Amino acid sequence: MFELIVLAPTLIAALFCIVVVDKKVRLTGYVSILASLLTFAIAVYLFFYMPSSSTNISWFSVAGHLFSISITSDHINMMLLMLVAFISPLIMIYSMGFFDDIKEHRRFYAEMNLFAASMLFFAISANFIALIIAWEGLGITSYLLIGFWYHKKDAATAARESISIIIIGDVAMLAALIMLLNAYGTTSFAYISAQPAGYQIYLAFALVVLAIFTKSAQFPFSGWLPKAMEGPTPVSAFLHSSTMVKAGVFLAIIFMPLLFRLGLLPLVFVIGAVTAAIGVLNAMSGSHIKRILAYSTLEDLGLMLVAVGLNSVIAAVLLFITQTFYKALLFLDAGSIMKANNEESNIFKLRESGGNKLVFWTAVIGVLSIAGVFPLSGFLGKMGLEVSATNIYTYIFLVLVELGTSFYIFRWIFIPMRNSERGKIAESPSNMPASMVVPQVVLAFAVVAATALYFFVPGYLGISNVSFGYIAPVVETVLVITGGGTAYYLYKKGHKVRINGGLFTVVHSIDLINAFYILLSKFVLLVSKVAELFDYLIYIIFALFGFVTVFLGRKMRNIVSGNLNLYTAWIVIGMVILIIAMVFVL
């Protein structure tokens, strides 16, 4: 029950943002920061002092069946809660400096608080009824946030595309919830996880996995995530690091044993691998500073699901945690760099950091971490994954992905660096407000410090310790050096190669997915065209009854023309018919 208090500050702050008068709009930011810090404090308390337990809060009952919202303070849930609560104050602080226009604060902070509250609620939910509230809450708040700058056509479109895909998962999740409720009379995660495989549960979890894929932007639902970059950068940082897309992965981690028993893990593995490949390929050739990171998120999410697919909890969890820090950091860096360069987003035109050394060096830490350089936390995730590879093909796949990762991420930093040295842009760098720099520094420290998780996470989650051995770290380092070196040679030294022709199409596979969607929507439109024609046909058929009635009426009208001779004739004819009838019938 106590866990619910963690939602209170953000919800109150959201309410405050909605009702506050325009004059006090500056307060919304401070209130939100205060609320998120309070949330963090509560989360810390829960994390360290709350015994692992779960509570049912009854919501309503129908026909003796009680619908309850179940919340839990399990270790893995507290871990997610901690992550969200740690990232959200940083994002809130960063946003203070990020938005130039104070008028935007009110709506932004209101939506952001609701977004955070949804994710916090997701983190503590322990049955499907609680889950779906958080799940759809995330969907609509992310819709509002992606379309925050709705005056831009691209942003509005990106928001629509994201919600159109998210709603598929929402409906699938609701259907799964209903099936599970009818099959077991409860939707508690703990109870359902322990069930044996069966037809009903298989079908329900096929839908859950579908919902996970839409939420975590897995193939073929991955198109919306890169486009979601049209939202403000703090939103991207939040959405990609600890909220929304991580919700799907988290659910997969929770249900990993059940998915294993149902035999759905191979599907998760394959889809994760395809998504990771799409992410890496597109990131290698991208030129939009945030979009490269978005593709990188696709890769991370794909790899997390690969880890789930390999049935390796530790790899998935390590990747899950470490990705939060370095991705949040990199997005905040990208936002700062863009701001320093007058909102320029093309890496070929950007300067590294607008002259702010802190921004640059925190970005370097983020880059090294995501590439998997030894003492930084990103290394842990990569290692966990590589040692859990079960066969040689998986291993080769992971090695290739790793090579690609270190290539594109060094390319991401080298190209703006080169531009800086050549002085490509003459504009004077704007001063970075402290509210933007401080969160980056904090996150950079977190990235470094998170390496210590290696010693804590397995024990905390009660999983057997993993050993990386000696070969894997060496291989990893070689891969980083190879990838980074290639990027250095090509982009820092200037031996730039252009990717074009057929290769470009393959590499920009995200376009292929989008083409697939366009085709799909065309098909639906065609079907709807048929439906519309059919609708018209029905209308015509019913109208035909009307025409027939009117026609008959016109004809009948002549009978009552007032002509007495005609009337007499009709009477005679009628009499004759009657007499004949009487004669023959009687």
Place this chain on the structure above:
Amino acid sequence: MIFFPAIILVLFLGILSVLLLDKRFSRPAATLFSAIALAIIIIMFVYYLSGRTANYSETVQYISAFGISLQFFANGFSVPLSLLAGIVGLAAIIGGNPLQEKGKVANSLVLLFEATAIGLFASGNLFLFFIFWDIGVIAAFFMISYLGDGNHLNSAKIYLLYSLLASALLLFGILMIYFYTPIRSFSISIIEANAQMIPLGVQEVIFVSLLIAFMIKMPVFPFHSWMQSAYSDASTQGSMLIAGLLSKFGAYGILLLFLMLPVARTYAPYILIIAIASAFYAALNGIRKDDLKRMAAFTSMAESAVILTGIAAFSIFGLDGAVYGMLAFGLGIALLFLSIGSIEFMFGSKHMSILNGVVKEAASSAYSFLFGVFAATGVPITAAFIADLLIFIGADKSFGVLGLIPLFSIIIVGAYLYYAINKSFFDTESSVEIVRYETGHWNPSYALLIFSILALGIVPSLILGFR
């Protein structure tokens, strides 16, 4: 207690005062009486809720020779649906007609329709049911023909023809029930007790004729051709009431049909098939519409199909869900139509291709529409979520996985509604010119509807604690 006669009396007093008073006092008077009615409904609600009285009846003798009396039931169906009628009616009066064009007629029609709806949902015998049904049909007819715009005369004609067919079939069905039930009575409770004694063949005839009558009103595929033009050309208040209440007449009728006739339950699988067809048919047709009101009309039709699924499931979950669905979808669709009407009022158009960047000038209407879309797609903490949940639990229990199919029409409904928002409301790069400036009259109505939707979504036990 005689709550229902009191509510109807108050509303009729409202009509009288609106017609007698000067034009200036038309809206205040209508608002006052409608608010009093809503207050009585809420008092009744609390009264029955606290007493947990099921199936309480209120009787006033009318034509005692035929055993016809003004009999009203207060039960788990009528009280929540009266609440719907009270809220939608009040919202329509406050916000639906900002400039009070033809104000006297418009307001009195809304009050009349509200009274009719409450009377119909509460009527304890079929005679009363039929009378209220026909008054409602006629009131709605004038909202289209006299108060509507566009090609309203033609729409009203089509609407009336369909409605007359429905009324004829309804009367036929009611009389058949009356004459074939061993104890001749119009009383629903007596019919319920004795209907199994009606010969099977006759039951089937009654079932089919009443089913078609109610399907026309809901509307359900393939009897929906009157819908889009009627919803589109009616006045804003008319659209709100027709979509929010009149279509629920049909749904409530089918619910009664399932309660009364035992044979209906054997046809439940066929009803499910009709519901599935109707849901996807409506969703697919909604895609093609440029007129936002027509789009909302097909959304309403898809929602009706969901309600029909719940009724066909005929379990406690299904029926509770169906009633909840009528309430939730009625409020949601009224909100959608009110916001579209306000947007049309301000920008002179309700066509997606013409509207652009509405949110810039008409933020409250645009956000209300967005909220209406959330409500229509069943986002949690809106009432529609509870409705969807209960209906499909019932459907899954009765029909297995097949019962869940209509749920997936929400994907298409959501897709085109969000597309409309994207095209017409956001994306302010080029915005359409304002014809008339915001009057703000609709804001209290938005608040009322949104508050009700949220309240029912967050505290479902308000309604569900009832049975």
